[in-house]
Amino acid sequence: MVQNNNQSGRGINRRQVLQGVGGAGIVAVAGCLGDEEEEGDAPFQIQLEVNADNDDRVQMVELIAESMEQTGYFDTTIETYEWNTYVGRLLDTEYADRGHIACIGLSGTFNPESFCNALHHSSNHGQCCNLQGINDPELDEMMDSARYDMDVVDDPELRAERYDEVWERLAEKRYSSITHFDLLAPVMSNDLHGYSTYPFTEGLFSYGLYAPEDEQVSWLDRDSDATPEETGLGDLQEGGTLRIGAGANVDSYDPPYSNDTTSTMAQNFVFEQLITSDADGNVYPWLAEDYELVETQDIDRTAYEEYMISVGADEEGVLDTDEQIIVQHPEDDPFGDDEVRVLTPEQAGEAVADGTFGMQFQYDIREGVEFHNGEELTAEHVVRSYERYENSDLSAQTFDSALYVEEVDDYTVNIYAQVPDAEAERELPAVYIHSLEQVDLEGGDLDPRQGNEPIGTGPYEFEEFVDEQYAEYSKFDNYWTEELGVDSIDWFDGPSEFPDGPVIEEIEFEIVPDDATRSGALQNEEIDVTYGLATATLDDFEQSDGFFIDSVETGGYEYIQYPVNVEPWDDERLRKAVNHLVPRERIVENVLNGWARPAWTDIPQLAEEAGTADPEALEQEIKPTNEYDPERAEELLDEVVEEYDL
Incomplete structure (x- = not known):
């Protein structure tokens, strides 16, 4: 990214x-x-x-x-x-x-x-x-x-x-x-409490707003004289509008067709994955209620040879197929061979049906999760979302390991890896789950600039976007952690006063590329938090009583x-x-x-x-x-x- x-x-x-x-x-x-x-x-x-x-x-x-x-x-x-x-x-x-x-x-x-x-x-x-x-x-x-x-x-x-x-x-x-x-050193006004920094920019604000895996929740208090270091969950207040100063425009709201951190940062308010990670890298089930590694087989990619089809290759190594290449035969060279043996999704399914795969993970989908348009999350959403990543801007990262995804029943999904993969637990389920309403959109069209407001299962609903100016979000009333209760998450063992969902009501995502302008907006109380400021400016904020920096x-x-x-x-x-x-x-x-x-x-x-x-x-x-x-x-x-x- x-x-x-x-x-x-x-x-x-x-x-x-x-x-x-x-x-x-x-x-x-x-x-x-x-x-x-x-x-x-x-x-x-x-x-x-x-x-x-x-x-x-x-x-x-x-x-x-x-x-x-x-x-x-x-x-x-x-x-x-x-x-x-x-x-x-x-x-x-x-x-x-x-x-x-x-x-x-x-x-x-x-x-x-x-x-x-x-x-x-x-x-x-x-x-x-x-x-x-x-x-x-x-x-x-x-x-x-x-x-x-x-x-x-x-x-x-x-x-x-x-x-x-x-x-x-x-x-x-x-x-x-x-x-x-x-x-990473976000600068915040003293009005923002409970905030902690995630070590990846794209998750900076979605994590800070609500992350039960680290008992992390942020709230606004514009009247208190207490500094953020002096407050705790007992001082939590609900409501308010968090104003974020972003350092670049949101290039795309379409997850498989964007690869910059600002776009992912904006998408993370809306979309979620089967898993989540705490700030130390531990993996937890999220939209999946649970998951397990069912089987691992000691194979390499030549095991798919009998299922492969041959496609032409031009002098620049471009393969003559519109299908997603899941596996290319390791002995073939697209730059030197006229034809190359490949495995596409259809043949991958045949291989899995015959028991040829590297790893099998099974995910139990959490029941009762609602999309912003009212759809209930099912296994079909997961399967169709993976299909949308085919031939996308992120296809190389997605299908470097993923082989095939299949629906077992309404709330169970199998995800297969091509070969034994030491990083499969984190990498295999790392796609954003789409609504069925939008899963068939052309690449790049899942974007308000194309007339399609993003729909996900996340804690905030998309409200408005003005290109190169701002985006607005509001808290989703039927967010699943609030509907089911945070205690319904098996691994959660936080305090009883930890809220069932994020407490900040609205988000204003102001797009202000110029460092000095963002710094001035923070000082003038026009925004509450920003990141990526010039380091000389960070020194000034660090010495100010009205702001704090949580650097990681x-x-x-x-x-x-x-x-x-x-x-x-x-x-x-x-x-x-x-x-x-x-x-x-x-x-x-x-x-x-x-x-x-x-x-x-x-x-x-x-x-x-x-x-x-x-x-x-x-x-x-x-x-x-x-x-x-x-x-x-x-x-x-x-x-x-x-x-x-x-």
Whole structure:
């Protein structure tokens, strides 16, 4: 999931972060190799690109450009783009041919695969977030073996060891440069009580409003003199309108056809999934009342060979089928073969009927859950929702594991994985459940701009949206936790005074891309909470008595990604050289004022338990490859210039 801002370290003291390990920055850099005809004293003509609505990012791009130019090898220019334009630009598959150095933010999951697979697996080109068409079969296999294998399902230690091999391979090849791990720091007025920050931007407000898994609920009290730190559930008040300042426009309300954090943030008020996660990554049933792993079989994807059909492949590797490709035969090459064997949904169903699958999970759907249009949630909603993810913008992430979804009865669903998957418990059910009224809409049409107001099971109903201005939501009167009672959730063991649903009545989601304008709106009491402010502004709010900041190290980072298919960027020496010119610690100290942590490795703290056998040893090994080292960079650049006669 691309982001335009920034076990989790809750309640982080960011001053300690700065004093201890330096912190890191939110870099959003892109660039290009100049045409051969282009004149200039330096061998490399580089265009840096950044979204213009983030002051910190612009300053960081300027700092990186300065660092590159000081070597004498680069002439740099900087271009800025409005956020949604920038996202569309980078996710265009043709971007990989333009020779730009791209950078954008990633918001992952609690699973380590999301911090390597999304950026570097060949199947994610043009989705999120392989921007440059990286296609390294050996790396693909390494990432797959750390997740899709009976051995790693049964042995978490082996899984961690295999991920360490992935991080080492990424350091060796340097397809991307991870610059920092975000520190998510929403700023709130003292009118907002009970709020706690979720470590992923897209769930920042839906979690803060109501999350029984962490006994989390927020309320408004505009009359009390007590600060949020001084109040508890006994002071809870119902009603009021929460005014949120959002840092970007809602690009889409259609879950399978959006891949930016602001859109998902806006969707999360309306839509829900079968499961939910607490702030430490533990998984709980949600729209599913319960679930279980029924069976695991030790197979690989060649087991589907007898069910596969052959489809044509053109010279660019595009397959001649409109069907969702569930599995492609691992021995076939769409770039070299005229035909490729594939498994589509119809054949996947045949395989499951014959007992060929990797894993089977069974989900018991919670009875009595109502959609905003009055439909009752059933197994059919789940099955049809998965079908809507076919060939969507998120199809690569959805069907990297999912094989088939079937209705057992009105309130029971089986979800099958293609092969044994160590991350299946979280990843298989991770789709937003649609109403039957909207499940047949064309991709992108589930959006008020297309005349279709989003309908879900969530705690808030969609009311109004004015493009690039605001969205409004109201509390859903028949929300299922209130109808059934929070005590009906088997795993909930919170206090008796914990409410059955969210207590804030209305939400105003104000779209204010400019940092300074959002900051002023918060100070002028025009909004109650915002995020992604310039770090110099955060310092001011931190020292003010009228506001508070709940900062958390997130599962997100910024990364530079090199155009590996364009000469001379296919030479890893050039990529390593530029990586040594990214001044991570200077960015933190001079731009971000400590509101982040440098990414000496590619995995954030909240995914370390499953993603590395020894975090300290990994950092000791990988950090030297990421340190600012102009001398080493110039040695590598000399070699590249000499070889290419630049």
